Amino acid sequence: MYGLVNRAVRDLVVSLRGEPGWQRIRERAGCPDEEFLSMQTYPDELTYRLVGAASEELGLPASQVLHAFGEHWILYTAQKGYGDLLDGFGHSTREFLSRLNDMHGRVETVFSEMSMPYFELQDHPSGEPERFVLLYQSQRPGLSAFVVGLLHGLAKRFGETIEVSQTDDRSQGAAADRFEIRIQHG
Ligand code: HEM
Known part of the structure; x- marks a missing residue:
């Protein structure tokens, strides 16, 4: 992953x-870098090791670390x-x-080696307007809790x-991670 991601993990910690x-x-994860360059790619394995080490240090399951990381991101x-991109x-x-997907496509014009996740939004089967479904596909495993935090x-x-x-x-064999989302009013 791009150093931008590892920098954000560091920042959260x-x-x-x-x-x-x-x-x-950093020591627990055997990470040689003090700092990360946003525009440089690092092995995915390093990011996973940092999340694992953060989970041990904080005494939280990795899923909770990924969730917190998603919100922090x-x-x-x-x-x-x-901010402009988010706006x-x-x-x-x-x-x-x-x-x-269009937004990540825009990001990819700068981070040209990124491996983009793919998302698909669907109406909820109930047809209720405050509910919808999000499908997430990626070349990377184990990041669904990150998506929930995001x-x-x-x-x-x-x-x-x-x-x-x-x-x-x-991770249980489904073609995509599938999330049901409900916007709460009031
Ligand atoms: C301005 C906002 C955002 C920027 C600049 C951004 C940029 C990036 C970048 C640079 C990566 C690393 C990819 C790589 O190194 O291969 C990434 C990964 C990812 N992004 Fe975004 N992103 C943004 C918002 C979001 C949002 C809102 C979501 C979902 C709700 C999201 C979901 C993901 C996921 C799940 C990954 C992990 C990659 C994977 O699954 O393979 N991102 N993003």
């Missing part, structure tokens, strides 16, 4: 445990460097998600509250 916490996680990382692709969680971060950004439940799981 520093905000929770300070610089000494980051040094412990939207509310801080993307907000800081890519330009929608004014609600649903609208933004319907254009997420979704909660997006909703917070748009002043919405959402409920998310995962109904299909690629």
